[in-house]
Structure formats: structure tokens, C-alpha cells
Amino acid sequence: xxxxxxxxxxxxxxxxxxxxxxxxxxxxxxxxxxxxxxxxxxxxxxxxxxxxxxxxxxxxxxxxxxxxxxxxxxxxxxxxxxxxxxxxxxxxxxxxxxxxxxxxxxxxxxxxxxxxxxxxxxxxxxxxxxxxxxxxxxxxxxxxxxxxxxxxxxxxxxxxxxxxxxxxxxxxxxxxxxxxxxxxxxxxxxxxxxxxxxxxxxxx
Numbered sequence: 001x002x003x004x005x006x007x008x009x010x011x012x013x014x015x016x017x018x019x020x021x022x023x024x025x026x027x028x029x030x031x032x033x034x035x036x037x038x039x040x041x042x043x044x045x046x047x048x049x050x051x052x053x054x055x056x057x058x059x060x061x062x063x064x065x066x067x068x069x070x071x072x073x074x075x076x077x078x079x080x081x082x083x084x085x086x087x088x089x090x091x092x093x094x095x096x097x098x099x100x101x102x103x104x105x106x107x108x109x110x111x112x113x114x115x116x117x118x119x120x121x122x123x124x125x126x127x128x129x130x131x132x133x134x135x136x137x138x139x140x141x142x143x144x145x146x147x148x149x150x151x152x153x154x155x156x157x158x159x160x161x162x163x164x165x166x167x168x169x170x171x172x173x174x175x176x177x178x179x180x181x182x183x184x185x186x187x188x189x190x191x192x193x194x195x196x197x198x199x200x201x202x203x204x
Contacts (some may be wrong), residue, residue, distance in 0.1 A: 014135050027099065029135070034079055050097040088178070095182050107194030116189035123185075 014020070020031040043050045062072040078086055101107040103196040 010132055014132070018135070018138075030082065030085070032085070036080060091178075091182060095186050098186050108192070111190050111192040111194045116185065116193040119185050119189060123181075 012030055019028045021026050021028055022036060058076075062076065065075045066072050077089075083088070096113070100109055100113045102112075121141060
């Protein structure tokens with residue numbers, strides 16, 4: 001009950017801010033899965049105009065990719081998620097393959113993969129918490145100047161800096177910070193060692 005109340009209050013708070021509809025607000029929060037479910041419910045329960053042709057094409061594509069050995073879920077996620085979310089997912093998969101490099105029956109490989117999952121889960125939870133906190137601060141007008149002061153590029157633009165230069169510099173700094181984060185994550189996960197007494201699994 002407490003979890004449901006907290007989640008409901010969080011969603012309502014975020015909706016009162018920027019919202020989730022990018023068609024009405026350019027700065028709305030990205031919620032591709034929620035928007036997808038909303039559009040499907042509007043079709044079935046709202047307008048009654050169900051786009052059967054796209055649904056049928058999706059089913060056919062899912063069957064085809066399943067036949068060629070590709071996960072339909074992974075393929076579908078890549079189709080409807082925006083590029084801004086697909087890119088870090090792809091790089092995360094590359095980091096995971098680097099972390100799990102080695103013999104699959106080696107306990108150290110499993111331990112490294114498990115530690116990488118824990119670290120990645122911490123990043124996801126941390127990003128979600130920070131996002132909720134920042135959007136919660138924006139919900140109160142008296143604290144919005146404090147939140148705006150955290151946006152260093154915007155402060156530089158307000159100070160007279162060229163927006164184009166600030167944008168390019170911010171993009172390169174963000175990319176560098178992201179790559180450093182990936183390297184640190186891979187290095188930390190690769191430091192994991194197998195539990196004491198663990199032996200490789202024998203394959204028949």
C-alpha cells in the first residue's frame with residue numbers, strides 16, 4: 001500500500017510539472033512505454049479506431065525475427081525507444097560483453113557479470129532518484145532558482161556566452177564523462193573474484 005501511494009504521488013507530481021506528452025510540451029518527460037500504453041488504450045477504449053494493420057505488421061515482424069534467432073522483445077525495444085535511450089543501452093551491452101569476457105563456465109566470469117548487474121542497477125536507481133528530486137524541486141516556484149543554478153550551460157548562456165559554443169562543449173564533456181563512467185564500471189566489475197570454493201561447471 002505504501003509503495004502504491006508513493007508511486008502515485010510521484011507520478012502526479014511529475015505530471016504537474018513538465019508532464020509526459022511531448023506534443024503539448026516540448027520539455028515534457030520522456031515516457032515511451034507509458035505513452036505507448038496510453039495510445040493503445042485510447043484506441044481500444046477511447047476512439048474505438050484500432051490500427052489493426054500496424055498491429056498485424058508488428059506480429060508478423062516479431063515472428064520473423066524469432067525465426068532468425070533474434071529476441072522479439074529486444075527488437076521491439078529498439079524500434080520504439082528513442083535514440084537517446086537506445087544509445088546508452090547499446091553501449092551498456094558492449095560494456096557487459098567486455099565484463100563477461102572469458103570462459104562462460106568460469107566462476108570468475110559469473111561473479112564479474114553479477115557485480116556488473118549490481119553496479120548498473122545502482123546507476124539506474126540513482127538516476128531515477130535524482131530525476132525525481134530535481135523535478136520535485138521544480139514543482140515549487142520558490143526553489144526553482146536553485147534548480148536553475150545547477151544548470152551550468154544555461155547559466156553560461158545567460159551570462160552572454162555563445163549558445164552554439166556552449167552546446168558543443170557540453171555535448172563533448174557529457175560524452176567524455178559517460179565514457180569515463182563506462183570505463184570505471186567495467187574496471188570495477190572486472191575486479192570481482194569468484195566465491196571461495198566455487199568450481200567451474202562441467203558441461204556434458
